[in-house]
Amino acid sequence: MSRDDEARYGRACLLVLNVCPFTLRHVIDDYSLRHARSLSLCDFLEKNKDRLFHLYKRECCCGHKSNKTPMYQSQWDSLYNRNISTCLNGKRIDCPCKYDGKTSATANVMDVTLCCLVINNICPGVDIYHIKTIREIRNKLIHAEIARLDLLTFNRYMNRVETAVCELAKNVSTVLHTETLEMIDELKNRLMDPVELRELRNLIIDQKRFTDLEADVSNLADDLNQTRHEVAQISTSVIEATEKVTQISASVIETTEKVTQISASVSETTEKVTQISASVSETTEKMTQISASVSETTEKVTQIKDQTQRELSQMKARQGQEIKGELKEQLRPIQQESNGILNS
Numbered sequence: 001m002s003r004d005d006e007a008r009y010g011r012a013c014l015l016v017l018n019v020c021p022f023t024l025r026h027v028i029d030d031y032s033l034r035h036a037r038s039l040s041l042c043d044f045l046e047k048n049k050d051r052l053f054h055l056y057k058r059e060c061c062c063g064h065k066s067n068k069t070p071m072y073q074s075q076w077d078s079l080y081n082r083n084i085s086t087c088l089n090g091k092r093i094d095c096p097c098k099y100d101g102k103t104s105a106t107a108n109v110m111d112v113t114l115c116c117l118v119i120n121n122i123c124p125g126v127d128i129y130h131i132k133t134i135r136e137i138r139n140k141l142i143h144a145e146i147a148r149l150d151l152l153t154f155n156r157y158m159n160r161v162e163t164a165v166c167e168l169a170k171n172v173s174t175v176l177h178t179e180t181l182e183m184i185d186e187l188k189n190r191l192m193d194p195v196e197l198r199e200l201r202n203l204i205i206d207q208k209r210f211t212d213l214e215a216d217v218s219n220l221a222d223d224l225n226q227t228r229h230e231v232a233q234i235s236t237s238v239i240e241a242t243e244k245v246t247q248i249s250a251s252v253i254e255t256t257e258k259v260t261q262i263s264a265s266v267s268e269t270t271e272k273v274t275q276i277s278a279s280v281s282e283t284t285e286k287m288t289q290i291s292a293s294v295s296e297t298t299e300k301v302t303q304i305k306d307q308t309q310r311e312l313s314q315m316k317a318r319q320g321q322e323i324k325g326e327l328k329e330q331l332r333p334i335q336q337e338s339n340g341i342l343n344s
């Protein structure tokens with residue numbers, strides 16, 4: 001019973017890992033030649049370089065950023081060669097300008113995962129629902145905890161994958177459809193010996209390890225890119241800050257110079273004010289002295305005036321007496337004469 005479960009797991013794996021890629025490679029070839037009117041797969045890859053590059057790396061020189069990068073480096077390297085060109089957009093990051101589609105590229109180098117990626121992204125019109133089914137069953141088998149399948153699960157998996165891959169083959173040609181069907185029939189009746197099963201299981205384990213490793217490397221590369229980006233940003237802001245500091249420092253020097261000039265002018269003005277103030281004090285003192293001297297003079301003038309008036313009154317009085325006396329003297333004989341007359 002257990003041996004049968006193991007054989008079923010082995011057959012299902014062979015369907016997904018051998019038959020599916022065979023048919024999907026024909027789907028890609030047919031699409032590139034018939035629908036995309038490319039001269040060859042290399043020509044088709046060249047036309048879709050940027051699109052596929054964004055599955056491999058998040059950013060490129062075109063400025064567009066992708067959300068997911070499901071393509072591993074080994075997958076990218078199986079399709080493109082590194083050339084010696086520099087970026088056409090003058091960027092210094094890894095970008096499609098630095099790669100060429102491999103002239104030796106044939107769909108045969110693609111495993112089932114890469115076939116699904118290519119069809120999903122650069123073969124519009126091919127039924128993605130079938131691709132989804134193939135990928136889903138592939139992942140279930142590769143990531144299974146135990147390498148066994150019971151009859152029910154096996155039949156479900158086989159039927160779903162068979163329908164998907166046959167529908168895709170039918171859309172290419174009846175020849176491909178027939179070939180695919182024959183391969184599946186052969187697989188269903190195939191005897192799986194224990195050695196072959198062990199080898200298959202080891203192959204899957206190795207592939208899974210390799211995929212995990214590549215995922216780690218890809219994540220590390222993403223982190224490194226992110227860090228590089230952040231360092232570049234920080235360095236830009238440091239340059240900006242330095243520029244601002246230089247500007248501020250120049251403006252501080254200018255301001256200091258102005259302050260020195262203003263301070264010198266203030267000193268000069270203060271000195272002048274002090275001089276003017278001293279001169280005002282001096283003038284005030286002189287004015288006070290003049291005013292005192294004017295008061296003194298006024299007093300003296302008043303005294304002189306008073307004295308003069310006094311002397312004048314005295315003089316008048318004296319002169320009056322004198323005149324009176326003189327008149328008396330002059331009148332006396334007249335009086336005596338008149339008295340004599342009267343008495344007689």
Ligand SMILES: [Zn+2]
Pocket residue numbers: 050053054059060061062063064
């Ligand atoms: Zn791009």
Ligand SMILES: [Zn+2]
Pocket residue numbers: 061062086087088089090091095096097098
């Ligand atoms: Zn470029």
